[in-house]
Amino acid sequence: MTxxxxxxxxxxxxxxxxxxxxxxxxxxxxxxxxLDIVARRGLITAVMGPSGTGKTTLLRLITGQIYAxxxxxxxxxxxxxxxxxxxxxxxxxxMGVLFQNGALLTDVxxxxxxxxxxxxxxxxxxxxxxxxxxTKLEAVGLRGAARLMPAELSGGMARRVxxxxxxxxxxxxxxxxxxFVGLDPxxxxxxxxxxxxxxxxxxxxxxxxxxxxxxISSIADYSYLLSEGRIAAAGTPAELARSDSPTVxxxxxxxxxxxxxxxxxxxxxxxxxxxxPQ
Amino acid sequence: MSAASKAGxxxxxxxxxxxxxxxxxxLGACIPALARPKLIIAQVYNAGARSLIIIMLSGLFTGMVLxxxxxxxxxxxxxxxxLGTAAAMALLKELGPVLTALLFAGRAGTALTSEIGxxxxxxxxxxxxxxxxxxxxxxxxxxxxxxxxxxxLLTAVFNAIGLYGAQLIGVQLLGVDHGTFWSQxxxxxxxxxVTEGVVKSVVFGAVVSLIAxxxxxxxxxxxxxxxxxxxxxxxASSVMTLLLDYIxxxxxx
Numbered sequence: 001m002t003x004x005x006x007x008x009x010x011x012x013x014x015x016x017x018x019x020x021x022x023x024x025x026x027x028x029x030x031x032x033x034x035l036d037i038v039a040r041r042g043l044i045t046a047v048m049g050p051s052g053t054g055k056t057t058l059l060r061l062i063t064g065q066i067y068a069x070x071x072x073x074x075x076x077x078x079x080x081x082x083x084x085x086x087x088x089x090x091x092x093x094x095m096g097v098l099f100q101n102g103a104l105l106t107d108v109x110x111x112x113x114x115x116x117x118x119x120x121x122x123x124x125x126x127x128x129x130x131x132x133x134x135t136k137l138e139a140v141g142l143r144g145a146a147r148l149m150p151a152e153l154s155g156g157m158a159r160r161v162x163x164x165x166x167x168x169x170x171x172x173x174x175x176x177x178x179x180f181v182g183l184d185p186x187x188x189x190x191x192x193x194x195x196x197x198x199x200x201x202x203x204x205x206x207x208x209x210x211x212x213x214x215x216i217s218s219i220a221d222y223s224y225l226l227s228e229g230r231i232a233a234a235g236t237p238a239e240l241a242r243s244d245s246p247t248v249x250x251x252x253x254x255x256x257x258x259x260x261x262x263x264x265x266x267x268x269x270x271x272x273x274x275x276x277p278q
Numbered sequence: 279m280s281a282a283s284k285a286g287x288x289x290x291x292x293x294x295x296x297x298x299x300x301x302x303x304x305l306g307a308c309i310p311a312l313a314r315p316k317l318i319i320a321q322v323y324n325a326g327a328r329s330l331i332i333i334m335l336s337g338l339f340t341g342m343v344l345x346x347x348x349x350x351x352x353x354x355x356x357x358x359x360x361l362g363t364a365a366a367m368a369l370l371k372e373l374g375p376v377l378t379a380l381l382f383a384g385r386a387g388t389a390l391t392s393e394i395g396x397x398x399x400x401x402x403x404x405x406x407x408x409x410x411x412x413x414x415x416x417x418x419x420x421x422x423x424x425x426x427x428x429x430x431l432l433t434a435v436f437n438a439i440g441l442y443g444a445q446l447i448g449v450q451l452l453g454v455d456h457g458t459f460w461s462q463x464x465x466x467x468x469x470x471x472v473t474e475g476v477v478k479s480v481v482f483g484a485v486v487s488l489i490a491x492x493x494x495x496x497x498x499x500x501x502x503x504x505x506x507x508x509x510x511x512x513x514a515s516s517v518m519t520l521l522l523d524y525i526x527x528x529x530x531x
Binding site for chain 1: 400
């Protein structure tokens with residue numbers, strides 16, 4: 001395992017996503033200070049880290065919604081920061097993104113949500129679109145829910161519809177933003193299997209951003225642990241599990257004590273309690 | 279000028295500039311959006327057809343009040359036969375476009391802002407961007423064009439119902455001669471008067487729709503943010519409608 005700030009698999013000539021020495025700050029507050037991440041073709045790459053470490057910001061950098069202050073964000077061999085509007089959209093058509101809350105269009109039903117990217121980007125005839133959409137819905141087990149509205153779906157179902165929508169254009173890369181948050185055990189298991197199946201069956205390169213250590217470790221080929229704007233550790237899930245790094249140990253065991261502070265910086269507890277209000 | 283006043287002026291200039299830039303982007307997105315008439319028709323229905331009841335009721339009552347007040351005033355000068363002309367002029371040139379725009383801002387403008395704001399808050403706009411679909415073309419432009427088309431149509435409905443309301447009171451209730459009411463109206467109203475009303479309704483439709491879409495698109499993605507944006511839509515639309523009404527009236531003099 002590489003336990004450094006520049007942890008990435010070596011010999012990554014098959015890198016689909018390559019993030020190198022990225023610095024990014026919001027209102028002067030640094031989010032990333034020299035971040036290095038590589039996602040290789042056909043593998044599931046997990047990006048883990050405590051809440052607030054910039055995992056979602058990383059996804060926004062990769063999809064070109066925001067740009068790094070310095071460093072390189074390369075996707076499919078193109079520097080995202082140098083792409084113009086049409087080039088950026090062409091790049092995004094090769095990607096699928098599963099949002100944390102599904103981000104389904106609320107004014108159309110499940111079928112139309114999944115059909116949305118197809119209708120926008122192709123001129124396929126209606127019968128073909130129907131077959132394509134039903135195939136993807138069948139893959140996530142929701143063909144029977146095609147005519148339900150998003151408001152009628154449970155959280156897990158919405159996530160599966162969003163997954164069907166993310167794969168409907170047969171993307172080369174699938175990016176998952178916290179896919180396991182707030183799911184019951186059954187839905188979680190289903191989503192977990194789907195992520196693995198999509199990767200194995202469709203040979204998709206997957207990037208899963210999550211803080212569900214146990215779940216993500218069971219399917220990831222390579223994992224990165226984000227902490228304080230850098231990679232605190234990287235390696236296979238088994239390598240991370242064996243790590244003796246305090247940061248890795250704390251994250252993997254879910255301990256409140258360790259290098260990652262649980263408490264937000266504050267004045268002395270006892271002093272504040274005893275202080276008389278003005 | 280105090281520091282607070284300076285900051286207020288700076289903020290006003292900044293917001294005006296941002297709205298102007300958004301308007302330019304919106305116009306750019308309107309050209310490709312015109313190739314998708316289904317999306318625009320859906321928005322004309324959402325913003326326009328769904329506002330019909332409130333517009334028709336308001337038009338009727340406004341016309342009825344015009345009939346009463348107009349009769350009372352004209353009766354003092356023995357000129358009650360001019361009631362039709364007075365009501366038609368007031369409706370076509372002022373009350374129709376202005377009241378329709380104000381009602382549209384309250385009914386459809388707020389709905390537009392909250393809808394787009396909630397789409398922002400629930401990542402729907404971001405999801406579109408990531409799916410390589412420009413939300414300006416898919417969401418903002420059809421809604422803007424829908425409002426732009428709907429307001430002049432609603433104004434025409436408001437005017438027609440308003441004139442009927444004035445006739446109802448003036449002719450049916452207060453005894454103004456039916457033939458005189460309509461013939462005076464027909465002969466006194468010139469094309470210029472109708473044009474003034476149409477121009478005003480188009481301008482108001484554009485401004486109210488622009489404000490509603492802009493506020494929704496840039497709303498803070500929280501419940502409070504969407505609520506504040508909705509309030510700003512009503513306030514800004516109302517003030518801008520009345521301000522532009524004065525400018526356009528002066529321009530048509």
